[in-house]
Amino acid sequence: MMQSKADVVVIGGGIAGLMTAMYLAEDGADVLLLEAGELGAQASGANAGSIHLQIQYPEFVAYGEAWARAYAPCLRLLTSSLTLWQGLSDRVGEDLQVKLAGGLVVARTETQMQAIAAKAHIEAEAGVETIVLNRSDLRDIAPYLAEDAIGAGYCAREGKANPLRATPAIAAAAERAGAVIHRHTRVIAIEAEGGGYTVVTDKGRVQAGRVVNAAGAAAGQIAGMLGLTLGIDGFPLQVTVTEPMAATIPHLIYSAAGKLSLKQVANGGLVIGGGWPAARRGDGLVTDPRSLTGNMGMAAGVVPSVAGVRALRSWTAWVNGTPDWRPILGEAPGLPGFFLALFPWVGFSAGPMTARITADLVMGRPPTLPLKGISVLAD
Amino acid sequence: MTGQPAGHFTFDGKSVPLRPGQSLAAALTEAGLRSFRQTAKGATRGIFCGMGVCQDCLVTVNGAPNRRACMTPAVAGQDIRTQVPFPDLATAPNPQPAAPARVIAPDLLIVGGGAGGLSAAIAARRAGASVTILDERKVGGGQYFKQSAVSGPLDAQQSAGADLLAQALAAGAELIGEVEIWGAFDGLLFLAEHKGAALIARPRAAIIATGAYERPEIRPGWTLPGVMTTGAAQTLWRSYRTLPGKRVALVGSGPLNLQVGLELAQGGAEVVMIAERGPAPWLRPIAAAALALSGPALAWTGLRSLADLRKRGVPVRHGAALDRIDAAEGALRVTLMGDLSPVIADAVLMNAGFDPQNEILRLLGAEAIYDPAFGHLRITRDDTCATTVPGLYAVGDCAGLGGAPAAMAEGRIAGRAAAAALGFGDGYDTFADQRQLGRARRFQRHLWALHDVAPRLPDVPDDTLICRCEEIDAGQIRAGLGEKPGHAGTLKRATRVGMGRCQGRYCGPVAARLVAAATGTPVQDRSYFAPRVPIKPVAISAILAAEEALKDAP
Numbered sequence A: 001m002m003q004s005k006a007d008v009v010v011i012g013g014g015i016a017g018l019m020t021a022m023y024l025a026e027d028g029a030d031v032l033l034l035e036a037g038e039l040g041a042q043a044s045g046a047n048a049g050s051i052h053l054q055i056q057y058p059e060f061v062a063y064g065e066a067w068a069r070a071y072a073p074c075l076r077l078l079t080s081s082l083t084l085w086q087g088l089s090d091r092v093g094e095d096l097q098v099k100l101a102g103g104l105v106v107a108r109t110e111t112q113m114q115a116i117a118a119k120a121h122i123e124a125e126a127g128v129e130t131i132v133l134n135r136s137d138l139r140d141i142a143p144y145l146a147e148d149a150i151g152a153g154y155c156a157r158e159g160k161a162n163p164l165r166a167t168p169a170i171a172a173a174a175e176r177a178g179a180v181i182h183r184h185t186r187v188i189a190i191e192a193e194g195g196g197y198t199v200v201t202d203k204g205r206v207q208a209g210r211v212v213n214a215a216g217a218a219a220g221q222i223a224g225m226l227g228l229t230l231g232i233d234g235f236p237l238q239v240t241v242t243e244p245m246a247a248t249i250p251h252l253i254y255s256a257a258g259k260l261s262l263k264q265v266a267n268g269g270l271v272i273g274g275g276w277p278a279a280r281r282g283d284g285l286v287t288d289p290r291s292l293t294g295n296m297g298m299a300a301g302v303v304p305s306v307a308g309v310r311a312l313r314s315w316t317a318w319v320n321g322t323p324d325w326r327p328i329l330g331e332a333p334g335l336p337g338f339f340l341a342l343f344p345w346v347g348f349s350a351g352p353m354t355a356r357i358t359a360d361l362v363m364g365r366p367p368t369l370p371l372k373g374i375s376v377l378a379d
Numbered sequence B: 001m002t003g004q005p006a007g008h009f010t011f012d013g014k015s016v017p018l019r020p021g022q023s024l025a026a027a028l029t030e031a032g033l034r035s036f037r038q039t040a041k042g043a044t045r046g047i048f049c050g051m052g053v054c055q056d057c058l059v060t061v062n063g064a065p066n067r068r069a070c071m072t073p074a075v076a077g078q079d080i081r082t083q084v085p086f087p088d089l090a091t092a093p094n095p096q097p098a099a100p101a102r103v104i105a106p107d108l109l110i111v112g113g114g115a116g117g118l119s120a121a122i123a124a125r126r127a128g129a130s131v132t133i134l135d136e137r138k139v140g141g142g143q144y145f146k147q148s149a150v151s152g153p154l155d156a157q158q159s160a161g162a163d164l165l166a167q168a169l170a171a172g173a174e175l176i177g178e179v180e181i182w183g184a185f186d187g188l189l190f191l192a193e194h195k196g197a198a199l200i201a202r203p204r205a206a207i208i209a210t211g212a213y214e215r216p217e218i219r220p221g222w223t224l225p226g227v228m229t230t231g232a233a234q235t236l237w238r239s240y241r242t243l244p245g246k247r248v249a250l251v252g253s254g255p256l257n258l259q260v261g262l263e264l265a266q267g268g269a270e271v272v273m274i275a276e277r278g279p280a281p282w283l284r285p286i287a288a289a290a291l292a293l294s295g296p297a298l299a300w301t302g303l304r305s306l307a308d309l310r311k312r313g314v315p316v317r318h319g320a321a322l323d324r325i326d327a328a329e330g331a332l333r334v335t336l337m338g339d340l341s342p343v344i345a346d347a348v349l350m351n352a353g354f355d356p357q358n359e360i361l362r363l364l365g366a367e368a369i370y371d372p373a374f375g376h377l378r379i380t381r382d383d384t385c386a387t388t389v390p391g392l393y394a395v396g397d398c399a400g401l402g403g404a405p406a407a408m409a410e411g412r413i414a415g416r417a418a419a420a421a422l423g424f425g426d427g428y429d430t431f432a433d434q435r436q437l438g439r440a441r442r443f444q445r446h447l448w449a450l451h452d453v454a455p456r457l458p459d460v461p462d463d464t465l466i467c468r469c470e471e472i473d474a475g476q477i478r479a480g481l482g483e484k485p486g487h488a489g490t491l492k493r494a495t496r497v498g499m500g501r502c503q504g505r506y507c508g509p510v511a512a513r514l515v516a517a518a519t520g521t522p523v524q525d526r527s528y529f530a531p532r533v534p535i536k537p538v539a540i541s542a543i544l545a546a547e548e549a550l551k552d553a554p
């Protein structure tokens, strides 16, 4: 039987929800987390494990400088999230394989180099240093790159972490701190009443003074239960991993030619993704063959030796996306006590700080980082 | 054993003789070399499945890492090396496609040229449909008709298979061997690698006939070099005239162990023991009689094997199960449950039933239901063998165990039905085939009732590996189960079980059973790891080779 009351109900057992529950429980709140399925089984467990900081190059080129300037304040949140990532293994008592050895946007044309420089300029204004490396500097730090790479944008603080380890370890830490987690408990309705909320699930009803919507790609549906429309949606993505190879690539690799993220993970495999769409079948997702060939081509273009490596497995998941890439963080307008913890597209990187800020707001404290210019709710 | 060496290759610098047609695994085994690769945790591994499934027989071939020795022909002058767990990325060769991508669009594509696939091809081709068969192996025939790759006399099974192959080709079916299908996608798109080039198939309909692979005995020592499946040894002997070892022991359950035990004894091996989990047939007279009545000829073959084995003095121990295998005295020590007198063997062969190779079917979304008697999924089919996916048929063991005669009857039915659905040939009376199929299925039921292939939970010590590839042991799995996974996929994420090269072919069914037992839920279709692209590891260069051809396709 499910408990019928809690101070705070958190909806969603991904990195945002679990870590929010952890912080809240550590702050002494009585927290109940509801997860429809398994913990970390959606985006937070299926992502590519990149810890991003710099503005994504393909979007910079596609949406232009004005968009980048509007998005740039979010880099402050990502920067502080990276700091939390660096201490996270110690905090949760497990090696999350966090390695921040820097990210490289690899260019093959002068036009791309110019775009990288323009992007670096905007990033610098937001306090993020991206160094524009010339060909020989690039070869010095990344000799495994293609001969025709003429330079790169190098953001030294980026890197990777292991998503398979992160969510279970965070969930365990949240439970140790006193949070109660109910899996296989789907929220089907929310009723606002008497200054609080009744969260209706397929396993029973819970009353809560405050509710956190951390339902990722499904956050729009949760908000809709209270009549709130959110500009967030789910987009199908796929990622591929290769057989293990000797440790060669310390960096997070992007390409200026198109969508790519490539990294070598702790067990030696190369994880290759970067936002390639998966195909839909019924309610589910399957690997899209054209995305697969396109993604592998992008990878081999930048690191030629990957062509000789075997792909072992691809997988698919829904990512939470907003059109302008900005997060939806804070108390929902007109719904006191209903909080939104939604960082799109790179929500794994941003997860720790998204959770920290949400916990602050739920506890009625000013957020660790002012949200002005970052959250669309704080414009 | 037969034939003269046709040259030599080197293994870690040592010269190894080879005979024409031999696989690397066969030549190495013949030379007494059993350890082919090192694992990340420092163990050694060798040939296990002998059919390209387990991915454990990896070697470095002329500098190219991670080649399957069981699927790679031995060639004079090759430089073969023990495979290290983490090959150098910098030296990974950047293979250029051997030829431009080939796109085929037959009326009917048949995946698997074994008993079922060949029969389907003959039927569909005779009805007028154009047919292409793709098979992973160099020679068609499949597991029952196991064709010889070296020269020498054929046995009766091989001659029957050669005949079926000849009929398929004479009917005008094209058979392309050495095709590694790595992806199957909606709209019936198949992507494959063929001798270093891309092969893309866009048929109007497809029949999957990929057969089965063997279920091992998951016991301590089952990953040691020298321990292999019974079918692996059968392939070594029947395809390459190579004995798996001088002294062999067979463990598990089922008719294959008896048959292969006899074949190896006839071939000159010393069969030191056959341990069969099931009770002796003379202790189960009613079941044995039912078997004899349902298929007199086949039952007779089985009983004759037993008698032959006895005549040769091969100890067949019924009601005996493997406890553990240990490395000892340069060989393997095999201990049975409750037994104080272990035997020593050079090779231990295991077969505890079969699991269907249904990855392509499940990848395409075909529905299946769990068959608790056999402990595996059966693909849902109508009486023409059509699956729940339009245009997709499944025949033979890949749809659920049925044996070669049933696979052939199903092949004939599906071949005609698929052709008719495409407008070739019309109303076809399948009465005779349906009756044969009924008989074959009855025989199978009675046959397996005499053996003991009930799916088991691995009742093994914590340090026994469950996942060969990722080296995940029972203790780690038990810890993962302690976290109350609701699904095998959750256990996979928690422990990495099934994340390796073989894609969970061996540990996946075990994980499904463990999670079901731990959660008190029945095993069902969705209890298994979801199949993923690529269904077999594929070089990224081979994926890229398909890119251009895919772009042009509709």
Ligand SMILES: Cc1cc2nc3c(=O)[nH]c(=O)nc-3n(C[C@H](O)[C@H](O)[C@H](O)COP(=O)(O)OP(=O)(O)OC[C@H]3O[C@@H](n4cnc5c(N)ncnc54)[C@H](O)[C@@H]3O)c2cc1C
Binding pocket: A011, A012, A013, A014, A015, A016, A017, A034, A035, A036, A037, A038, A039, A040, A041, A042, A043, A044, A045, A046, A047, A048, A049, A050, A051, A052, A185, A186, A187, A188, A214, A215, A216, A217, A218, A219, A222, A237, A238, A239, A261, A273, A316, A317, A318, A319, A320, A341, A342, A343, A344, A345, A346, A347, A348, A349, A350, A351
């Ligand atoms: C393939 C892929 C690769 C990615 N790669 C990266 C990367 O490399 N780096 C990076 O930073 N980001 C990456 N992302 C994005 C990142 O994973 C997500 O932005 C982030 O994990 C979102 O976390 P979340 O906790 O908000 O949502 P989720 O992890 O999706 O969690 C939401 C949870 O809410 C639950 N839920 C939904 N509806 C209900 C309901 N009605 N009742 C109860 N529970 C419900 C869901 O089951 C789910 O568990 C990737 C995403 C994908 C899909």
Ligand SMILES: Cc1cc2nc3c(=O)[nH]c(=O)nc-3n(C[C@H](O)[C@H](O)[C@H](O)COP(=O)(O)OP(=O)(O)OC[C@H]3O[C@@H](n4cnc5c(N)ncnc54)[C@H](O)[C@@H]3O)c2cc1C
Binding pocket: B051, B111, B112, B113, B114, B115, B116, B117, B134, B135, B136, B137, B140, B141, B142, B143, B144, B145, B179, B180, B181, B209, B210, B211, B212, B213, B214, B230, B231, B232, B234, B256, B259, B354, B357, B395, B396, B397, B398, B402, B403, B404, B407
């Ligand atoms: C190892 C083994 C040994 C056996 N030995 C015997 C025996 O001695 N006596 C007996 O009565 N029965 C034996 N059986 C059972 C018997 O082989 C089958 O019942 C019968 O062959 C079923 O026919 P099929 O057409 O379904 O499959 P098969 O005859 O096995 O044919 C399947 C074919 O598909 C090909 N294939 C599989 N996957 C792919 C892929 N992804 N891409 C391309 N091609 C693929 C295979 O190479 C094979 O040629 C054995 C089974 C196995 C697995």
Ligand code: FES
Binding pocket: B046, B047, B048, B049, B050, B051, B052, B053, B054, B055, B056, B057, B068, B069, B070, B071
């Ligand atoms: S023995 Fe070669 S893949 Fe199994």
